[in-house]
Amino acid sequence: MSEPSDAPPMTISIEGVEKRFGRYPALNGVSLEIGHGELLALLGPSGSGKTTLLRLIAGLEFPDRGRVLFDRDDVTYLHAAARQVGFVFQQYALFKHMTVAKNVAFGLDVRRKNKPPRAEITRRVDDLLKLVELDGMGPRYPSQLSGGQRQRVALARALAVSPRVLLLDEPFGALDATVRKSLRRELRHIHDATGVTTIFVTHDQEEALELADRVAILNHGRIEQIGTPAEVHDHPVSAFVCGFVGEANRFEGVVERGLFTAGPVMAPAPNVADGPAVAFVRPHDLSIAGPADGFETHVGRVVPQGATGRVEAQTLDGRWIEADFARDQLVGLEHGTALRLAVKQAHVFPAS
Amino acid sequence: MSLTHARHPTEDPPWARWTILALVLGFLALMLILPLAAVFAGALRKGLEASLAAISDPDAISAVKLTLLVAVIAVPFNAAFGICAAWAIAKHYFPGKSFLITLIDIPFSVSPVVSGLIYVLVFGAQGWFGDWLIDHNITIIFAVPGIVLATIFVTFPFIARELIPLMQEQGVAEEEAAVSMGASGLVTFFLVTAPNIRWGLFYGVLLCNARAMGEFGAVSVVSGHIRGLTNTMPLHIELLYNEYDFVGAFSVAALLCLLALVTLALKTGLELTQSVRGRHV
Numbered sequence: 323m324s325e326p327s328d329a330p331p332m333t334i335s336i337e338g339v340e341k342r343f344g345r346y347p348a349l350n351g352v353s354l355e356i357g358h359g360e361l362l363a364l365l366g367p368s369g370s371g372k373t374t375l376l377r378l379i380a381g382l383e384f385p386d387r388g389r390v391l392f393d394r395d396d397v398t399y400l401h402a403a404a405r406q407v408g409f410v411f412q413q414y415a416l417f418k419h420m421t422v423a424k425n426v427a428f429g430l431d432v433r434r435k436n437k438p439p440r441a442e443i444t445r446r447v448d449d450l451l452k453l454v455e456l457d458g459m460g461p462r463y464p465s466q467l468s469g470g471q472r473q474r475v476a477l478a479r480a481l482a483v484s485p486r487v488l489l490l491d492e493p494f495g496a497l498d499a500t501v502r503k504s505l506r507r508e509l510r511h512i513h514d515a516t517g518v519t520t521i522f523v524t525h526d527q528e529e530a531l532e533l534a535d536r537v538a539i540l541n542h543g544r545i546e547q548i549g550t551p552a553e554v555h556d557h558p559v560s561a562f563v564c565g566f567v568g569e570a571n572r573f574e575g576v577v578e579r580g581l582f583t584a585g586p587v588m589a590p591a592p593n594v595a596d597g598p599a600v601a602f603v604r605p606h607d608l609s610i611a612g613p614a615d616g617f618e619t620h621v622g623r624v625v626p627q628g629a630t631g632r633v634e635a636q637t638l639d640g641r642w643i644e645a646d647f648a649r650d651q652l653v654g655l656e657h658g659t660a661l662r663l664a665v666k667q668a669h670v671f672p673a674s
Numbered sequence: 675m676s677l678t679h680a681r682h683p684t685e686d687p688p689w690a691r692w693t694i695l696a697l698v699l700g701f702l703a704l705m706l707i708l709p710l711a712a713v714f715a716g717a718l719r720k721g722l723e724a725s726l727a728a729i730s731d732p733d734a735i736s737a738v739k740l741t742l743l744v745a746v747i748a749v750p751f752n753a754a755f756g757i758c759a760a761w762a763i764a765k766h767y768f769p770g771k772s773f774l775i776t777l778i779d780i781p782f783s784v785s786p787v788v789s790g791l792i793y794v795l796v797f798g799a800q801g802w803f804g805d806w807l808i809d810h811n812i813t814i815i816f817a818v819p820g821i822v823l824a825t826i827f828v829t830f831p832f833i834a835r836e837l838i839p840l841m842q843e844q845g846v847a848e849e850e851a852a853v854s855m856g857a858s859g860l861v862t863f864f865l866v867t868a869p870n871i872r873w874g875l876f877y878g879v880l881l882c883n884a885r886a887m888g889e890f891g892a893v894s895v896v897s898g899h900i901r902g903l904t905n906t907m908p909l910h911i912e913l914l915y916n917e918y919d920f921v922g923a924f925s926v927a928a929l930l931c932l933l934a935l936v937t938l939a940l941k942t943g944l945e946l947t948q949s950v951r952g953r954h955v
Contacts, residue, residue, distance in 0.1 A: 381854070401853075402853045403856045403858065416848075417848060
């Protein structure tokens with residue numbers, strides 16, 4: 323496998339960055355460290371500031387306050403052209419009037435200093451097209467390619483300049499589910515092969531958890547939590563993170579002496595102050611209870627999902643609950659069956 | 675029901691289709707083709723030779739030369755202006771942007787005669803800069819510079835108007851991609867922006883050129899109608915017509931029409947090559 327990046331991978335530090343668009347605050351004091359060779363996901367709903375943060379790193383926007391450091395160099399106001407970043411745009415932004423090969427070679431062709439000789443550029447383009455599995459597509463034009471192929475060209479083009487960091491803005495957003503899955507695996511594979519520090523923006527939590535070494539969850543221009551996929555999924559620090567990452571049933575109720583109650587639903591809530599609260603219960607954190615435990619529900623639908631099955635059930639006071647069980651536990655369950663459920667574990671947060 | 679009778683939901687019934695088509699064609703024949711034919715018929719009424727003689731008259735030749743000179747100056751100037759204006763409006767945010775777009779439309783909304791008068795008021799002997807211009811021996815009004823200025827004013831929206839929506843639709847992602855790969859501003863413009871706008875630019879240039887050669891009102895006010903010196907083709911045609919030299923007037927008019935037709939043929943030819951290469955654009 324070729325080694326598209328000659329420069330050693332880089333650490334990126336974001337220090338107290340703020341950015342407003344008119345009166346709308348896009349980033350409210352974001353600080354973040356990205357280790358060299360790391361694959362980081364910026365995850366958040368639209369308007370959370372994740373794309374703005376990515377564009378600040380690329381030099382396509384400049385912050386009102388705060389600093390961006392590449393290794394130890396302050397690049398906050400450095401021109402985008404001087405940053406040596408590779409940027410992959412959501413809508414590919416390929417040059418329509420150039421062939422695939424010309425697109426990939428662009429960053430090398432426009433170099434004034436250290437421009438490699440023609441033969442080397444050609445070789446480099448061939449290597450990169452091979453890396454993204456587009457060998458022989460060089461003479462085609464972007465309009466002759468499928469969406470997934472265009473995104474691969476965009477990726478190869480960004481890698482051609484030996485970027486010190488690779489930035490991807492919703493790279494799979496415009497693709498259909500199957501292509502998205504295979505490209506995700508490919509990006510991970512390319513990242514492992516090249517070792518380039520990579521940051522990608524997504525609103526798809528599944529994508530972030532599957533692909534990234536660490537996930538930073540943004541909301542309203544702030545980082546709510548940053549950690550490994552397992553950390554943010556299993557130990558969410560806020561109601562927002564819990565609701566956004568992974569699936570969960572959400573209940574509004576009260577906490578009294580370490581016990582959360584919402585109608586018939588009860589869940590342990592140690593270390594949560596008394597008062598109004600919200601509880602999130604993952605579908606796999608529910609169990610089938612004996613007659614003395616839990617609460618009564620009626621099964622609405624049973625949906626098989628591989629080794630497990632999803633039960634959609636309704637409590638007697640009308641709340642819908644989704645619960646996952648092993649397939650053998652589901653035998654005999656059908657629409658209308660009475661089922662007692664108990665909460666094994668819940669993430670409880672004081673209501674804000 | 676058989677498939678051959680099935681009509682697409684947006685397709686009109688045959689009687690409606692034919693009625694609309696007949697209306698359009700009838701209107702075009704009456705308003706466009708008939709007058710155009712009349713021009714050529716008028717020019718050739720006393721035979722081809724009389725017509726050629728009228729065109730090769732020295733005054734006619736100088737009118738043709740002046741018209742081409744004005745177009746050659748006005749069109750590149752407006753191309754440069756149009757690209758700059760469209761670039762500023764489409765790729766940047768600044769306060770007063772919509773006001774600028776409105777300003778660009780002014781030549782379209784103001785009568786050409788008024789446009790000409792503005793220049794007389796500013797640069798004429800009794801105008802604001804009149805004394806200064808006389809002191810420095812510069813003549814603008816009733817001379818070629820005035821004609822060029824008036825033509826530029828009347829035709830400057832064409833190219834800008836063609837490019838603004840095109841550039842707005844294209845956005846800045848490709849330029850951002852180019853810059854992030856290390857391209858400088860100029861390189862980005864020539865390698866990325868220019869190829870994307872070339873057809874719109876070309877179309878705007880053709881429209882601008884057609885109008886620059888044909889402009890009458892504004893030019894008439896600032897020209898002074900000096901035969902062989904400040905008469906453009908449209909002015910020369912009017913002059914001949916008013917002197918009852920119908921063959922002469924129609925012959926020069928036919929030449930002007932031919933120039934416009936050449937422009938149109940060029941445009942059609944380019945559109946054809948564009949649709950052949952369309953998959954690449």
